[in-house]
Amino acid sequence: NFNHVGNGWNGYVTLWDGTAPIGWIACDNLLSSSPLEASQINALQMLGFIVSQNIVRSKYQDQLFFANNELEVKNRELEYLTAKLEELVFIDPLTKIFNRRALERYFNEKWALAKLENLSLSVLMIDLDNFKSINDMFGHLEGDQCLKSVAQLLSHLIDEDNFILARYGGEEFIFSFVGITQNRLEDIAQQILSNVKKLTASLPNNQLEQPLTVSVGGAFTLAGNDIGYVELIQHADKALYKAKGQGKDQFLMSEIPLLQPN
Numbered sequence: 339n340f341n342h343v344g345n346g347w348n349g350y351v352t353l354w355d356g357t358a359p360i361g362w363i364a365c366d367n368l369l370s371s372s373p374l375e376a377s378q379i380n381a382l383q384m385l386g387f388i389v390s391q392n393i394v395r396s397k398y399q400d401q402l403f404f405a406n407n408e409l410e411v412k413n414r415e416l417e418y419l420t421a422k423l424e425e426l427v428f429i430d431p432l433t434k435i436f437n438r439r440a441l442e443r444y445f446n447e448k449w450a451l452a453k454l455e456n457l458s459l460s461v462l463m464i465d466l467d468n469f470k471s472i473n474d475m476f477g478h479l480e481g482d483q484c485l486k487s488v489a490q491l492l493s494h495l496i497d498e499d500n501f502i503l504a505r506y507g508g509e510e511f512i513f514s515f516v517g518i519t520q521n522r523l524e525d526i527a528q529q530i531l532s533n534v535k536k537l538t539a540s541l542p543n544n545q546l547e548q549p550l551t552v553s554v555g556g557a558f559t560l561a562g563n564d565i566g567y568v569e570l571i572q573h574a575d576k577a578l579y580k581a582k583g584q585g586k587d588q589f590l591m592s593e594i595p596l597l598q599p600n
Contacts, residue, residue: 351386433489
């Protein structure tokens, strides 16, 4: 109401963000006309500093919050793209299991580690029998479905801790294990033979059905032996084709001398 309320002074304290002014605090003393004392000046300057710091901190906290949210979104996008890249590079597009490149990566990673503890390294090479006849009789779409069915069965067949299942090429699949016994390897091979027989190739409306079978070749060694993984696969491959030559639908083990390291 414009009534006189006293005599005094007024002043301003500048608020700063670095060297940039971001605002002011207006201070009025209407109770007395006494000048500002040094302690009051210091108190007002300290007030300005504290308020400035809180404003700046709040502003940058908001920016940091939004930046963290953006970073989290980018990380999720990166994880998704990494997973898609992994799928493109290391996953077989038909069967959705690992491919040959993934198998090579597995060997390169596991071989050196297995050698340190002289663990066993083993391979089962699996080939779908009569695959050309299946394609000719039932068609290539059913042939692809057979490959997918075999891959699905194999991927859920065993519960080992350290292994890989990969499509090696065409109708061939490979299991590779670290640290299992030869007896266990042979048991797994027999499980494969018996379970694949439960699958069939068929025409629409079940007009014609044919049970599926596989031939399996195995190779087993200790990592301390002087055998590379390429050679181990070659041993399993030879055993596989020997099994095919002897009538298919069977498992043969390659004879590799298990020499203990010096």
